[in-house]
Amino acid sequence: xLKTQEFTLNMGPQHxxxxxxxxxxLHLDGETVVKAEPIMGYLHRGIEKLAESRTYTQVIPYTDxxxxxxxxxxxxxxxxxxxKLMGIEVPERAEYVRVIVSEMSRLASHCLATGAYxxxxxxxxxxxxxxxxxxxxxxxxxxxxxxxxxxxxxRIGGVADDLPEEFYPAIKKFLKxxxxxxxxxxxxxxxxxxxxxxxxGVSVLSSKKAIQYGMSGPVLRASGINYDxxxxxxxxxxxxxxxxxxxxxxxxxxxxxxxxxxxxxxxxRIIEQALExxxxxxxxxxxxxxxxxxxxPPKGEVYHEIEGAKGVLGYNVISxxxxxxxxxxxxxxxxxxxxxxxxxxxxxxxxxxxxxxxxLDIVLGEVDC
Amino acid sequence: MESNQVMKQIKEKYQQVEILDNHLLxxxxxxxxxxxxxxxxxxxxxxxxxxxxxxxxxxxVIYNICRVPEGDMIxxxxxxxxxxxxxxxxxxxxxxxxWQEREIFDLLxxxxxxxxxxxxxxxxxxFEGHPLRRDFKWVGGRD
Numbered sequence: 001x002l003k004t005q006e007f008t009l010n011m012g013p014q015h016x017x018x019x020x021x022x023x024x025x026l027h028l029d030g031e032t033v034v035k036a037e038p039i040m041g042y043l044h045r046g047i048e049k050l051a052e053s054r055t056y057t058q059v060i061p062y063t064d065x066x067x068x069x070x071x072x073x074x075x076x077x078x079x080x081x082x083x084k085l086m087g088i089e090v091p092e093r094a095e096y097v098r099v100i101v102s103e104m105s106r107l108a109s110h111c112l113a114t115g116a117y118x119x120x121x122x123x124x125x126x127x128x129x130x131x132x133x134x135x136x137x138x139x140x141x142x143x144x145x146x147x148x149x150x151x152x153x154x155r156i157g158g159v160a161d162d163l164p165e166e167f168y169p170a171i172k173k174f175l176k177x178x179x180x181x182x183x184x185x186x187x188x189x190x191x192x193x194x195x196x197x198x199x200x201g202v203s204v205l206s207s208k209k210a211i212q213y214g215m216s217g218p219v220l221r222a223s224g225i226n227y228d229x230x231x232x233x234x235x236x237x238x239x240x241x242x243x244x245x246x247x248x249x250x251x252x253x254x255x256x257x258x259x260x261x262x263x264x265x266x267x268x269r270i271i272e273q274a275l276e277x278x279x280x281x282x283x284x285x286x287x288x289x290x291x292x293x294x295x296x297p298p299k300g301e302v303y304h305e306i307e308g309a310k311g312v313l314g315y316n317v318i319s320x321x322x323x324x325x326x327x328x329x330x331x332x333x334x335x336x337x338x339x340x341x342x343x344x345x346x347x348x349x350x351x352x353x354x355x356x357x358x359x360l361d362i363v364l365g366e367v368d369c
Numbered sequence: 370m371e372s373n374q375v376m377k378q379i380k381e382k383y384q385q386v387e388i389l390d391n392h393l394l395x396x397x398x399x400x401x402x403x404x405x406x407x408x409x410x411x412x413x414x415x416x417x418x419x420x421x422x423x424x425x426x427x428x429x430v431i432y433n434i435c436r437v438p439e440g441d442m443i444x445x446x447x448x449x450x451x452x453x454x455x456x457x458x459x460x461x462x463x464x465x466x467x468w469q470e471r472e473i474f475d476l477l478x479x480x481x482x483x484x485x486x487x488x489x490x491x492x493x494x495x496f497e498g499h500p501l502r503r504d505f506k507w508v509g510g511r512d
Contacts, residue, residue: 040490040491041490041491041492041493044491044492046500048476048501049476049500049501049505049507211414211415211437212414212463212464212465213464213465214415214416214417214463214465216417220437225437225438226438227437227438227440229440232438232439232440233440233441233442303418303431303433303444305417305418305442312417314417314418314433316418316420316431316433318422326422327422327423327501329418329420331417331418331420331433335468335472336465336468336469338468339465339467339468368491369491
């Protein structure tokens with residue numbers, strides 16, 4: 001056999017397929033990956049350190065900047081942790097508003113993951129279609145809180161403001177149109193022969209490996225494990241909804257992608273139900289619990305996990321009884337899902353590396369924190 | 370088995386383990402044995418989160434382990450000496466500890482013995498100090 005000399009290739013830090021400032025140092029033998037060395041930290045802002053000199057409420061906007069593609073879920077995880085720490089009961093109406101905006105955030109994140117994945121694999125039209133829906137979601141977020149990316153909408157004890165009048169017709173129109181849009185993604189991307197050839201059987205992740213490495217979210221579920229915290233450890237009012245958890249079979253890139261598409265349909269169902277319940281509740285019901293002006297949780301510590309868009313999002317908040325948190329730690333799903341990248345890339349071609357990173361759906365704001 | 374019962378059984382087996390409100394406080398010398406026991410005998414198969422806190426007099430390493438797909442969780446804490454700042458790594462029990470321990474080393478300067486790749490992960494290699502320590506001096510910001 002012809003012997004080749006191994007060489008290294010830098011993928012990133014500025015590379016569109018790494019979805020942010022992430023550098024992958026590829027050791028190649030011809031076109032085959034021998035080793036992939038992940039190098040990150042380009043977006044490290046020290047949010048955990050910054051949180052130590054902020055008040056509890058001031059930390060909320062920082063959480064927006066972790067997973068900036070699904071910022072509502074980051075808000076939710078943090079405020080629920082502080083509420084647990086203080087023993088605050090959130091009014092029912094606020095809970096439903098939270099579910100609606102959180103699931104919208106999940107949809108926005110999955111729309112981006114789906115579209116960007118198609119683009120990674122060279123399908124430009126497949127990229128435009130999910131982005132069309134993401135755009136509509138962004139417009140609705142703008143109605144709700146004035147911002148399209150970094151919402152800062154949740155508050156300890158509730159939410160910042162009521163949903164505006166114009167939001168209801170917009171979401172109803174969106175919910176009516178959305179299932180047909182997902183059918184369109186299925187036709188354009190999922191069923192595409194080239195797309196399937198590029199993703200099916202690529203970088204298979206066994207369920208055993210996925211568990212050992214603490215994978216979560218669609219990456220874990222694609223490997224055949226039914227683990228969704230909304231079902232297994234329900235928080236908020238998630239136990240009141242009827243939805244299914246899509247699970248893959250093979251754990252390859254295609255299944256990871258497909259899990260997200262199927263999840264979009266389920267999020268759509270949750271929003272429909274939550275909207276219905278919300279409108280049954282009297283409008284004068286409060287959106288905020290009675291919370292002291294100065295938030296001073298008692299000494300103690302809480303670790304709370306929610307199901308984020310990328311996987312299990314956990315917050316560990318420690319209070320020393322003052323107005324500033326003593327320590328805030330975030331368990332970031334992207335960070336942990338990425339830790340197997342070396343093994344997943346080995347033996348595959350350079351073009352497959354793009355497919356593998358895309359299927360993990362990482363966001364660097366969260367990896368680097 | 371409920372996680373409370375598991376905690377009690379662990380306590381019976383390892384005398385030095387303490388049960389405090391919602392977590393187990395395990396001495397540094399027992400941590401690997403307790404972790405192995407929890408994984409192999411009780412089926413806690415995922416290390417969901419690992420982090421550490423600087424309490425000025427000592428460091429505390431926190432492990433949150435859970436059963437997948439059932440979903441119940443146990444919190445474990447280990448107090449370690451601040452001067453020495455060393456603890457056995459659990460990478461061989463849970464590979465998911467690999468990057469999380471590197472992050473703790475990077476930000477808090479706790480060295481995990483027997484870790485296969487104890488390097489900084491987020492900050493550059495020539496960065497001085499460990500920012501999440503309470504005595505870390507930094508320029509800018511508030512306070």
